[in-house]
Amino acid sequence: MLMRSVFGAALALCLGAIPALAEYPEREIQGIIQWGAGGSTDTVARAITPHAEAVLGGTVVMQNITGGVGAIALNRVAEAEADGYTLLFGAENPLLYKVMGLGEKDYGDFVPINIIARGVPILVARPDAPFDTFPELVDYVRDNPRMVKFGSTGPGGLPSVVTAMINSVTPLDVTFVPYDGDGPALTALQGGAIDVMPAVLGAAIEGIRGGTMKPIALFDVEPSPQLPDVPTIVSTNPEFAEMLPWGPFFGVFVKKGTPDEIVAELVAAYAEAAQQPDFVDLINNRGFKMLSLSGAEAEAFLADWQSTTAWLMHEAGLTQASPEEFDIPRP
């Protein structure tokens, strides 16, 4: 018993004993990650933060709080003091909470410190699927209604948005098999349990390189530098161009009302951290597009994303409430 508590105390000391200097931060900062350990948001948050710590001269203690599509973490930060000592590492989901009926708060209650990067959606299929390109997929689905199995991850997630885009251009009669994340769904794809999965490029890139998944189309206006041979959706179906580029993103946020000097310090720290070569490599290797936006640029990015996606989801009939109710303008 004694051994255990001594050990616990020693561990706590080791982790928390790095001295804090200057005015801000004068104590350790809490970093709350909206998604589970090992996911993209988690990996990116944990990779950028040590660089930002170096600039800030402080410690950010990272913690994953999952559940409620990230709403539990968001509410936790929203309930904390607006003093810059609680950071939210979040993905795109909160921008849809209102229309999805998942919560009353979204990034409108926060100040973006850095919109770090954006993911690129890609449609992948199991390697022996009887189609190789998007038009072939459309033809195959037309001949075999309901037989093609698409992975999905709940309304508001990337697969549902990509599916809504596809349906707005060319409705597909397929069966959706639900998974709790693109990781498990891509695993199922490799085992043949589903045929097609709209995923973020980063999660699929190694599988594509290794031949365990087949790329069908990249949902972007230009080819990816990591996989230059994969055709973009606009090269076969130019009508998608008006909805693209689109992608899930992740960023660092603080509660609205945080003093401007502290916001400025955090913005500077994360902007510098995002330029570190090993972080840039990580972002490129995982197939993300670096954004590193802050201030008005970040606000504009968020507003634009929310408007495009909320209306797309609403028109696909996947929302609980109209975006109009929350003054989200039409794109």
Place this chain on the structure above:
Amino acid sequence: MMDAIQAFLIPLLEPRLLGLIAIGTFAGIYVGAIPGLSVTMAVSILISFTFSWEVYPALALMIGIYMGGVYGGSRTAILLNIPGAPAAIATALDGFPMAKKGLAGEAIGIATVVSFIGGFIGIFALAAFAPTLSDFALRFQPRDYFMLGVLGILLVGSLSGESLVKGIFAGALGIGIGAVGMDPLTFTERFTFGIDGLRGGVSFIAVMIGMFGISEGLMQLHTVNTPAVKQKIGRIIPSWAQVRRHLPLGLQTSTIGTVIGALPGTGGDIAALIAYDHAKRVTRNPEVPFGQGAVEGLVAPETANNAAVGGAFIPMLTLGIPGDAVTAIIIGALFIHGLNPGPLLMTSQPDMFWFIVSSLVLANIFILIFGLTGIRFFVKIVELPRAVLLPAILLLSVVGAYAVNNSLTDVYWMLGFGVFGYFMKLYGYPLGPVILGVILSRLLDDNWRRAIISDLESPVRLMQGILTSPLSLALFAFILLIFLSKTPLWGLIFRRKQT
């Protein structure tokens, strides 16, 4: 081949790496033993902590913690009836009764040695058959996962004790608790009654700590003045004869553990429970009945959950698919260190594979060393007067429940389930099936939906699928066999054959 041997020798020849594995394993044993502190949590903290390190030392520390943590869960399960981690639940079922009889030292000794054996078999499977096993694991379809869940739920029969009806009630309650919260597949709220705090569901660890720790503490209040059982401190390291006697069972349950660990949708907790059930089925005449301190009931889960560690690395190293939550974080760590875990990792960086195998072997050896030292000191815990021990259990339970999500709500859940569990015990309702239900709830629910949706919501097509796939058919036959073997009909046929 030379390269493989060279990579295998890296951690052996570099004292710093060897030291890190040792520190990791030691720390892991304690992280694993404290309920609420999980290996998953420790490894994610290490990602930030080892950020600026080279990849080898970072991995060495993480692997040590992982291996040590899985073993450490058995410690508190045996001594206090509070499993340090879900994978040690089955260990408490027979480990704690042994401690109550004064055999805590022997129980820890056996648990340590069989953990070592199980861990080693898992690593051997990883080193020798990784590509074959990961192909096999990927073949599991949603319907197969569902049937695996059904196989697990049949365990209610083994865990019920006196009344099967009460056991089924408890199991169903567990499945119900597991369903609370926002459904991660469709984001629909279930049993939340519009209460925000219920959206995230009921923390499974909180239920586990309450039901095992608090309810046991409350039960012991009935006998608070009787002196604690004196622990026999005779032979702690089990004799070779004893190990050899349980070796056949240990090999079977290690295989179960490795395969279930390699499946991307299941981990050590389910492996340990299924292994426990297997032990109960194949052990014809245990010296002590199961549930009252059977050594077999300790051997099965401890071999299986440690074998599941090697198993979990199989899909991770061959395909970049995590076998469980910890390997998912290690994949994240590899990305941060500039590696790209995926199907190409084995060919582009075979040294990484052999380095991990070698670190696992070393961590496993350290478990044996650290596990077998200090046992005499630990068994004293059970001898403490109840007036000291019970408040300590309460404190540990509260801290543990809070630590899971840093949430006070979880502490209330834990206390609530503790009191509820106490009354269940008083009225003869077994608690094991509740925990089993909570663990299996998601596995059953998610995969049933996936299976039936994939087959266009037609039960006929689903049955056709089961009957035409060899893997599904085998699982289905196995379920039928186990189910029928518990019915009176089976007894009738069996007896007729004998006469």
